[in-house]
Amino acid sequence: MTLISAAAEGLRLRDEQKITAALDNAVKQQNAVTAAEIRLIHANYFFFTVQNRRALEEYEQVAQAAAETGDEILSALARIGQADVHFRSSDYKRVTEMIAKAEPVFRRNAFDEGLGHVSRLRGHMPFYAGDYEASLRYFAEALKHYEKAGYAFGLGSVHKYLGDIQIERGENEQALAEYDRAERYFRTPEDAFGLGWVFWARGVFHQNVGNFEKALQLFDQAHAFFVSAKYPLGVGNALKSEADIYRFAGDAERALEYYEKAKHYYEAAEST
CATH class of the missing domain: 1.25.40 (Serine Threonine Protein Phosphatase 5, Tetratricopeptide repeat)
Incomplete structure (x- = not known):
């Protein structure tokens, strides 16, 4: 098992010790590229366990480390992570700032997973303002990019929000169908x-x-x-x-x- 796969397993199991052990080994081996990738996994651990301050700090370290190794996609993914954290506190100005840093990198590299993240975040903001038509447009773009990337978690997340929109519009059968689709991606x-x-x-x-x-x-x-x-x-x-x-x-x-x-x-x- 590689250090990255060991860290990924730690994220799946929500076992921070597995992640930090992999990170420590990467640092000892002076493998800056691997260490930066594991730091992103560690930041995601903090995000999913709602340790928001630590997530922001770790994402910032990832962005800086990735800049040093020349991995602009990893740096952009860290900015998306920060955007997701800022979204939790409804700080849409900061969300927009992070998207602006990440999107050009994803477009330059035709990185569909990242473009899916951008569209998903843009869909979230009008959703909470009640502008469901705008959300639907952005979520359709997110689905397109996530499907190209084969990113199941992103697809599940978007279908869950599509279900929420249908609930708000009184389309109950369509809503439940969207929740079923989301569950299939989250299995x-x-x-x-x-x-x-x-x-x-x-x-x-x-x-x-x-x-x-x-x-x-x-x-x-x-x-x-x-x-x-x-x-x-x-x-x-x-x-x-x-x-x-x-x-x-x-x-x-x-x-x-x-x-x-x-x-x-x-x-x-x-x-x-």
Whole structure:
């Protein structure tokens, strides 16, 4: 197993020690190129576990290290990572700045995965402003690029958002079909992060139409995926959604229990 594949396995398992061990070995071997690539994996670990400050710092180190080794694509991917972190705090100015640094590199190298990231991020911003038509245009571009790159996680992410748009437009059958497509792309164990969001979104749909028993089942599945992914914000969302159903059903004691659990995970996410 190469050092990069060992680090990638650490990311899949959410095992930071595996990643840092691979990075330490690359540094000892004075292999700057490999070390920079592993740093990107380490930064992604911080992103997926919602350690936002550390993710930003590590992505910045990746960008600087990649510039020194002449790997402009790796540097651009680090900028996309920073954009994703800034998006979490709705800092769209910084998101746009990071895209502006990355996009020319991806276009110059015809790097479809990176171009997919650019279109995905551009689709996210109008989505949260309620401009679904603009989101659909950008998400269509993202799908095209991700399909060319064979990037399954990106495809799953976009289909999940397409499902959310259909929910907002009242197209329930189309929404569920999009969630099914997303799940098919997220079927590997390392995709627990994406699967958690798909099952949570399905739960919200069933909650909204009054299928509370089904919603609870889906929120419980989402909870398990988010725990596996070590994603506290997702765990908090799943628990809060379950609490809302118990409150609506008049089970105040259980609702309070779940709200308290959710609060714990939200605080853990905010502390990062």
